[in-house]
Amino acid sequence: MKVGIIGYALVGFTDEVNIRTDELVFKAAKAALDRAGLTREELDVSVITSLDAYDGITISNGLMAPGAGGYEKDATRIQGGGVGAIMSACASILSKSSRIAIVAGADATVFDDPIISNASYDAFFRRPLGMSNQAGYGLFATSLLRDRGITEKDFAALAARNYRSAAQNPNAHRKKSYSSEEILDSPMVYWPLRQLELGPVSRGGAALVLALEEKARELSRDPVWVTGIGGGSNPYYGSWSDLVDLKGLKHACRKAYSMADIKDPAAEIDAAEIHNPFAPFEIPVCEALGLCQKGQGLDFLLEDKKLINTSGGALGTNPPACGGYFRTIQALECLKKNDRAKRAVVQDSDINLGFFGETYHVLVLEKAGV
Amino acid sequence: MEYMNRKVAVIGVGNTEYTSNRRETRSKAELAYAAVKGALNMAGVGIADIEATVFTSVDGFEGNVRPARVLESFGQGLNIPLVDVNTGGTAGGSGVKEAIHMVSAGLYDLVMVYGSPTFQGVVDNQQVLNTASPPIFEKPFGLGAAHMGSLYCAGYMRKYNFTMEDLALVSAKSHKNAAKNPYAHLRKGYTLEEILNSPMVAWPLHMYEICPNSSGAVAMIFASEEKAKSLCPTPVWVKAILSITDTFFTGYRPYTGFPQLKILAQRVYHRAGITNPRQEIDVAELFNPFGPFELLEYEALGFCGQGEGVALMRSGATEIDGDIPCNPSGGTLCTNSGIAASVTRHAEVVLQLMGKAEGRQVKSPKTGLAHSWGGNDGQFHTVCIFSLKED
Numbered sequence: 001m002k003v004g005i006i007g008y009a010l011v012g013f014t015d016e017v018n019i020r021t022d023e024l025v026f027k028a029a030k031a032a033l034d035r036a037g038l039t040r041e042e043l044d045v046s047v048i049t050s051l052d053a054y055d056g057i058t059i060s061n062g063l064m065a066p067g068a069g070g071y072e073k074d075a076t077r078i079q080g081g082g083v084g085a086i087m088s089a090c091a092s093i094l095s096k097s098s099r100i101a102i103v104a105g106a107d108a109t110v111f112d113d114p115i116i117s118n119a120s121y122d123a124f125f126r127r128p129l130g131m132s133n134q135a136g137y138g139l140f141a142t143s144l145l146r147d148r149g150i151t152e153k154d155f156a157a158l159a160a161r162n163y164r165s166a167a168q169n170p171n172a173h174r175k176k177s178y179s180s181e182e183i184l185d186s187p188m189v190y191w192p193l194r195q196l197e198l199g200p201v202s203r204g205g206a207a208l209v210l211a212l213e214e215k216a217r218e219l220s221r222d223p224v225w226v227t228g229i230g231g232g233s234n235p236y237y238g239s240w241s242d243l244v245d246l247k248g249l250k251h252a253c254r255k256a257y258s259m260a261d262i263k264d265p266a267a268e269i270d271a272a273e274i275h276n277p278f279a280p281f282e283i284p285v286c287e288a289l290g291l292c293q294k295g296q297g298l299d300f301l302l303e304d305k306k307l308i309n310t311s312g313g314a315l316g317t318n319p320p321a322c323g324g325y326f327r328t329i330q331a332l333e334c335l336k337k338n339d340r341a342k343r344a345v346v347q348d349s350d351i352n353l354g355f356f357g358e359t360y361h362v363l364v365l366e367k368a369g370v
Numbered sequence: 371m372e373y374m375n376r377k378v379a380v381i382g383v384g385n386t387e388y389t390s391n392r393r394e395t396r397s398k399a400e401l402a403y404a405a406v407k408g409a410l411n412m413a414g415v416g417i418a419d420i421e422a423t424v425f426t427s428v429d430g431f432e433g434n435v436r437p438a439r440v441l442e443s444f445g446q447g448l449n450i451p452l453v454d455v456n457t458g459g460t461a462g463g464s465g466v467k468e469a470i471h472m473v474s475a476g477l478y479d480l481v482m483v484y485g486s487p488t489f490q491g492v493v494d495n496q497q498v499l500n501t502a503s504p505p506i507f508e509k510p511f512g513l514g515a516a517h518m519g520s521l522y523c524a525g526y527m528r529k530y531n532f533t534m535e536d537l538a539l540v541s542a543k544s545h546k547n548a549a550k551n552p553y554a555h556l557r558k559g560y561t562l563e564e565i566l567n568s569p570m571v572a573w574p575l576h577m578y579e580i581c582p583n584s585s586g587a588v589a590m591i592f593a594s595e596e597k598a599k600s601l602c603p604t605p606v607w608v609k610a611i612l613s614i615t616d617t618f619f620t621g622y623r624p625y626t627g628f629p630q631l632k633i634l635a636q637r638v639y640h641r642a643g644i645t646n647p648r649q650e651i652d653v654a655e656l657f658n659p660f661g662p663f664e665l666l667e668y669e670a671l672g673f674c675g676q677g678e679g680v681a682l683m684r685s686g687a688t689e690i691d692g693d694i695p696c697n698p699s700g701g702t703l704c705t706n707s708g709i710a711a712s713v714t715r716h717a718e719v720v721l722q723l724m725g726k727a728e729g730r731q732v733k734s735p736k737t738g739l740a741h742s743w744g745g746n747d748g749q750f751h752t753v754c755i756f757s758l759k760e761d
Contacts, residue, residue, distance in 0.1 A: 058430030094475035231451025357439030
C-alpha cells in the first residue's frame with residue numbers, strides 16, 4: 001500500500017502578491033484538483049501548512065482551510081513545513097482514514113523576517129543576543145570555512161550554479177543567472193554570507209493532491225509514488241556538532257530510505273531538491289542524504305554528478321511556509337522531464353525560522369516502474 | 371477496522387497540577403518535563419522508546435513562534451520527529467488524530483502527544499484571539515473568546531426559551547465535578563446561586579460560566595497493538611477520530627446549536643459502529659470553555675433531541691452517577707490551559723476507561739467520547755471514540 005501524487009499546482013513566486021491568503025490558497029488548490037480531474041466533494045481530508053506569524057493572524061489555517069477544499073471535511077494544519085504536511089496526508093491515507101487528500105498553502109503576507117525568526121528563540125538566552133535565521137546561517141557557513149577548507153569563492157560558485165538552474169525555471173522567483181563575480185560583489189549580510197548567497201522570501205501558493213494507491217491508479221495515468229517519508233529534529237540546547245552533523249536530518253533520512261528500501265542512496269537516487277536558504281548548506285545536506293561521501297559534497301555539486309536543485313533551489317525560490325510543496329513539485333517535474341531520473345528525494349526543514357531546535361523532513365518519490 | 375489500518379491504543383497519560391496562569395511559578399520547560407515524565411511512567415517506557423512526538427498549541431498565545439523548538443522534553447536529543455499541529459482550540463484533537471494516523475499507518479509504534487500550557491504567560495489573550503477573526507469584516511467588531519461563547523448561548527436560549535438558570539445549572543455541575551478532580555484548576559464548587567451572582571461578562575454568560583486562564587500540561591502515549599499489549603494491562607483502544615471544518619466567516623451560522631458537530635458525530639459513530647450513542651457511550655468529555663456549550667453538544671452528539679439539552683441535564687443523566695456522565699472532570703470550564711485542555715478531553719476519557727480517574731471516577735465505563743472545539747468562533751470540531759473493547 002502506497003500513496004500516489006495525482007495532481008499539483010504552483011501559483012507564483014514573486015516578492016509580493018496582490019491577492020489575499022485565502023484567495024491564493026484557493027487558486028492553487030483549485031488548479032491542483034482540476035489537474036487531478038477531481039472536485040472538492042471528492043476530497044476526504046485537507047491539510048494546510050502555514051505559520052501564524054507568517055500570516056499575521058492567529059489560527060491562520062482557519063482562513064485557508066475552506067479555500068483548500070476543507071469545508072465540512074476532515075482537516076488539519078502542520079506548522080513544520082510542506083513535506084511535514086505531505087507526511088500528515090500520507091499518514092491519514094495509509095491509516096485508511098482517508099483515500100484522497102489535498103495539501104495546500106499560501107505565502108501571501110509580507111512580514112518582518114528577522115523579527116519573526118528572532119521570536120522563535122527562547123526569551124532569556126538567545127533572543128536577546130539577536131539570534132535569527134540569517135545569523136545562524138552565518139555561524140554555520142563560518143564553520144564550513146574553518147573546518148572544511150571550503151572558501152568564499154566556493155560559496156559563490158554554488159550559488160551561481162543554483163541561479164543558472166533558476167533562470168531556466170518558469171516557476172522560480174529569482175530568474176536571473178547571477179555569476180560568481182556578481183554574487184561576490186553583492187553586499188555582505190552575515191559574514192561570510194552575501195546577499196545573493198541567501199534565499200529570498202518568496203510569495204505564492206501551492207497544492208498537491210494525494211491518493212491511496214488503487215485510487216491513484218484509477219485517477220491518474222502517471223502518478224508519482226511516495227515510497228518513503230521521515231522526520232527528525234535537533235535539540236535547541238544541543239552541541240554544535242549536533243547541528244553541523246545534521247543529526248535530525250539523518251534521522252529523517254534513515255526512516256524514509258528504510259520505507260523506500262533504499263540501501264545505497266548514492267546509487268539509487270537520481271535527483272534531489274534541497275532546502276538551501278544559504279548557498280553552502282547544500283554541501284552537508286547532500287552528504288547527510290548519502291548522495292555522496294562525507295567531505296565530497298562540494299565537488300559532487302559543482303561537477304553536476306546528479307540532478308540536484310534543478311529548480312534553482314531555495315536561493316531561487318524560498319517560500320517560508322510552502323517551500324516543501326515547491327520543492328516536491330519541482331522534484332516531480334524533474335522526474336517527468338528526465339527519462340534517466342527514476343527516483344528523487346526531497347529535503348525540507350523549518351530552518352527559515354533559524355537553527356537550534358529545527359526540524360527536518362525527507363520524502364522519496366518514484367516514477368512508476370522503478 | 372474498515373477505517374483503521376492498524377489498531378491503536380493509549381497506554382499512558384501524564385498530567386501536571388493546574389493553577390492560574392497568573393500564579394504559575396513553573397516554567398514551560400518544567401511543565402513539559404513533568405507531563406512527559408508522567409505519561410512515560412504510566413506507560414512504563416523511557417523517552418528513548420518514543421519514536422515521534424506531536425506538539426499541540428497555538429503560537430500566538432505562547433510568546434514564542436513555534437515554542438516546541440525551544441523545549442527539550444520531546445525526544446529532540448534523540449533526533450526523533452517533532453510534528454507541530456496548530457488548529458486553534460481543536461489542536462489537541464487534531465494532534466491526537468495525527469498520532470493515531472502515524473501509528474495506524476504503520477509509520478511508528480510509539481507516539482507521544484503533548485498539550486502545551488498555551489495560556490501560560492499570555493498578557494492579553496483576547497487581543498490575540500481577535501486576530502483569528504476575518505481581518506476586514508469581523509475583526510474590527512472586537513470579537514474575543516467570551517463574545518464567541520455568548521453568541522451561541524444567547525441564540526440557543528432564545529430559540530428554546532431557556533432561562534439564565536437553565537444555562538447556569540450545567541456550569542454548576544461542572545464546578546461540582548471539578549471540586550473532586552485533583553487536576554482541576556477551579557475547585558471551588560460554585561453553586562447555581564454563586565454563578566448567577568457572579569459578574570456578567572458577555573450576556574448571557576456570567577464569570578463563573580466562562581473558563582479561567584489556567585496553566586498546566588498533559589501528555590499521552592499512543593501505541594501499536596503489539597506494543598500496547600506488551601506494555602499496558604488496560605490499553606484504551608481508539609475506535610474512530612475525525613474533524614470537521616466550517617466557513618471562516620461566521621455571519622452565516624445559526625448560533626442555536628452546533629450543526630457541524632452533528633454531521634461530524636454521525637460520521638464518527640458510523641466508523642466506530644455506534645448506532646445509539648445515548649446507550650453505547652458511557653462517559654464523555656465535551657469542550658465547554660463556556661459552561662452552557664455542554665447543552666448544545668448533548669444535542670449535536672445525539673445524546674438527546676434538539677432543544678432537549680436542558681431536560682437531559684436536569685434529569686441527572688449527565689452527572690457522574692448518571693447513565694451518560696459528561697465532563698466528570700469539570701471540563702474546560704474549570705481548567706483551560708489552552709491546548710492542554712483539548713488534549714485533556716482525550717486524556718480524561720482514557721483515565722476514566724482505565725479506572726484511574728481519582729475522585730471523579732465513573733462506574734465501570736467501557737466506551738468514551740472526547741470532543742474539542744476551536745478556530746474562529748468554533749470553526750472546527752474533533753470527535754474521538756475510545757473503548758476498552760479491542761474489537
